[in-house]
Amino acid sequence: MVSVRADARRNRDRIVEVARDIFRAKGYDAVSMDEVAKAAGVGAGTLYRHFPTKEDLYDAVLEAWAERVNGAVERALSLDAPSRERLMAWLTDFAAMLTEHKGAAARITAALGDPGSPFAAKCQRYLGANGRIIEGLGPALRPGVEPLQISRLVGGVAAVxxxxxxxxDALVAMLEIVADGLLAREGATPPSVSASR
Structure with a gap:
């Protein structure tokens, strides 16, 4: 006999899997909770017991995606390559993660700096990852570069x-412009504090 807990876990996993596909195909705004429940083959009560709001469901969908962030940072920083190549490896992976689910790039970027956002934990993970990139590349980056700046720049490109x-190819070309702007130039001075707010 299957335990209630195992059955509930299976239902939750199925809901998240189905929701991931629907969000990816249609985007956040176009998806209804009823649509997810029907596609997952569960009742509305089961869906709402696991995910009281659509934001909670979307957050669960994004969790597995966000867990790949640390691996992408490690991969970029461990490359035996010039700083620009390592930075591009991260920016490309970051943009790919943001565009994996339709509408996610704009949502995550808009939520940056909003502690009340249902995506605040994901934003913090990305900010932390960008902090590690800054720390890992050190003097190769221009003075004054902040995690929030990188997150917003790449988020904006990804949203477009x-x-x-x-x-x-056009996306990579835009990310190369971002990378070139982040890299140190001889004689560069830190941007003013107000420019990063």
Whole structure:
């Protein structure tokens, strides 16, 4: 006999799996909780017991995606390559994660700095990852670069890519411009504090 706990876990996992596919295909705003429940083959009560709001469900969908962040940072920093190549490896992975689910890039970027956002934990993970990149690349980056700046820059590029017909090559070209702006230049001075707010 299957335990109630195992059955509940299976239902939760199924809901998250189905919701991931629907959110990826349609975007957050176009998805209803009823649609997810029907597609997952569960009743509305079961869905709401696990996820009281659509934001809670979306947060669960994003969790597995966000867990890949640390691996991507480690991969970029461990490359035996020039700083620009290591930075590009991270920026490319970061943008790919943000555009994996339709609408996620704009949502995550808009939530940066909002502790009340249902995506605040994910934002903190990305900010922490960008902090590790700054620490890992050290003097290769221009003075004064902050995690929030990198998150917003890449988030903005990813949001444009997510809502347009931008080719992968065009996305990489935009990320290269971001990378070049983040890298130190001889004689560079830190930006003013107000520029990063």
């Amino acid at each position: 890519a997510d809502t347009s017909e931008m080719s992968p």
